[in-house]
Amino acid sequence: MASPAVQKRANVVVSRVVPVVLLGAVIYATYAITKPLCIDYLIDPTSSHHRGPRVGAGAAILAVYYVLLIPMVGTYIRLYLTVLWNPGNLPQGEEKLADDEKRKRSKRSKRWRGKIGTPKSDAEKISQADADVERGSNTTAVGSSDQTDVSLASFYTKNVFVCQEDGRPQWCSKCCQLKPDRAHHCRETRRCVRKMDHFCPWVGGVVSETSFKFFLQFVFYTAVFCSFTLIVFAFFTAEIKRDTGGVNPHWCVCIGLSGLFGFFTAGMTSTSLQMASINVTTIENLSRHKTVWTLAVRVPEYLLERLWAPDSPWAPTFRMVSYPPQQVPSSETQPDMANTPTGERHVFAILHTKPGENPFDLGSPIKNLQQVMGYSVLDWLLPIKPSPCTDHSSMESHFAMGPVVTRLRQEAGLLVAPPENGAVPKSPHSGRSHEGSLSSQ
Numbered sequence: 329m330a331s332p333a334v335q336k337r338a339n340v341v342v343s344r345v346v347p348v349v350l351l352g353a354v355i356y357a358t359y360a361i362t363k364p365l366c367i368d369y370l371i372d373p374t375s376s377h378h379r380g381p382r383v384g385a386g387a388a389i390l391a392v393y394y395v396l397l398i399p400m401v402g403t404y405i406r407l408y409l410t411v412l413w414n415p416g417n418l419p420q421g422e423e424k425l426a427d428d429e430k431r432k433r434s435k436r437s438k439r440w441r442g443k444i445g446t447p448k449s450d451a452e453k454i455s456q457a458d459a460d461v462e463r464g465s466n467t468t469a470v471g472s473s474d475q476t477d478v479s480l481a482s483f484y485t486k487n488v489f490v491c492q493e494d495g496r497p498q499w500c501s502k503c504c505q506l507k508p509d510r511a512h513h514c515r516e517t518r519r520c521v522r523k524m525d526h527f528c529p530w531v532g533g534v535v536s537e538t539s540f541k542f543f544l545q546f547v548f549y550t551a552v553f554c555s556f557t558l559i560v561f562a563f564f565t566a567e568i569k570r571d572t573g574g575v576n577p578h579w580c581v582c583i584g585l586s587g588l589f590g591f592f593t594a595g596m597t598s599t600s601l602q603m604a605s606i607n608v609t610t611i612e613n614l615s616r617h618k619t620v621w622t623l624a625v626r627v628p629e630y631l632l633e634r635l636w637a638p639d640s641p642w643a644p645t646f647r648m649v650s651y652p653p654q655q656v657p658s659s660e661t662q663p664d665m666a667n668t669p670t671g672e673r674h675v676f677a678i679l680h681t682k683p684g685e686n687p688f689d690l691g692s693p694i695k696n697l698q699q700v701m702g703y704s705v706l707d708w709l710l711p712i713k714p715s716p717c718t719d720h721s722s723m724e725s726h727f728a729m730g731p732v733v734t735r736l737r738q739e740a741g742l743l744v745a746p747p748e749n750g751a752v753p754k755s756p757h758s759g760r761s762h763e764g765s766l767s768s769q
């Protein structure tokens with residue numbers, strides 16, 4: 329098995345070569361269908377074919393071929409440019425950028441001095457990663473001007489986000505940055521990518537939330553295109569074999585190419601559609617049946633007032649975390665926190681899904697597909713508008729969440745209606761002991 333570094337390099341090389349190979353294959357197929365098949369065999373047959381002209385058939389095949397070619401090439405260009413210019417990368421943390429700069433400088437100075445440094449031990453690396461997590465949760469809580477989209481506030485100002493066991497957002501120790509829901513670190517590009525699906529050599533980069541729709545359209549249109557060319561070339565190859573006993577080598581090559589690409593793209597269309605219909609990415613799908621999602625779900629203000637009332641009979645059955653971290657309440661300061669003006673205090677219940685449950689599954693295949701493809705037929709067919717799931721402006725969560733989260737809220741007692749007259753309503757947890765703890769770290 330090749331080392332990760334070799335594999336990574338191989339992936340990058342393949343990603344540069346494959347687009348050129350694809351372009352060559354399309355140009356070759358276009359030549360083979362236009363000249364040897366439609367012109368020289370059907371429309372104006374050469375004397376060696378011993379057949380009369382079939383202008384209608386030739387023109388119809390050419391027309392269908394070019395009509396199918398346009399969406400395939402169009403979606404590929406849209407996909408390629410999106411992967412190139414808008415891959416969905418998250419910004420790297422300030423520390424990562426500073427580390428990179430430091431490493432570059434030390435490399436230059438080592439080269440100059442002719443010295444070789446001692447590599448860090450694994451233990452050093454691990455303790456460094458832990459320290460990064462600590463630093464990250466503090467530095468990003470303040471928020472830097474150019475990284476506002478992954479500041480701590482971008483998590484706790486939403487009602488639900490994916491978190492670690494202690495309620496902090498997930499952290500990438502390689503990018504030194506907080507990871508929004510469904511973000512994944514790509515080892516080929518060395519960046520965290522929003523809703524990364526997979527690294528795709530076909531398009532020379534990462535297929536993510538910004539490009540998955542165009543990827544799906546491309547593999548679908550390519551499968552249709554390849555099926556058509558396969559049928560046409562196979563039909564006329566059989567005919568010419570019957571008539572003359574020979575075959576046209578160009579047509580045979582095209583049968584091989586369209587069979588190969590058609591088989592792969594049809595398979596990819598089917599699996600991609602399947603995964604989009606249950607709202608998982610290729611990466612999430614690998615551990616789909618055993619993943620337990622840990623979610624920070626905001627506790628409504630009116631429930632907090634009830635919770636922190638001095639003689640409250642209401643006891644939460646979950647751990648909690650409070651944001652922003654500077655306003656951490658201890659057990660003594662809880663009553664003060666209860667008086668903090670609304671909007672400044674964000675308290676979350678830390679809840680867990682059952683293994684295999686997907687909080688992002690909206691409950692119906694169509695609703696899940698709409699998150700990727702859009703809401704109209706034109707959105708589904710044309711590679712123009714970005715996927716609705718790329719819009720993270722909702723105050724509810726980074727990605728739309730489904731019935732699993734509703735059930736978790738219900739089970740945790742967070743769906744109790746707010747009191748109409750300000751009175752504390754009777755809690756579903758009355759009489760239980762306080763099992764929850766309020767934590768911030």
Ligand SMILES: [Zn+2]
Binds near residue numbers: 504513
């Ligand atoms: Zn990362």
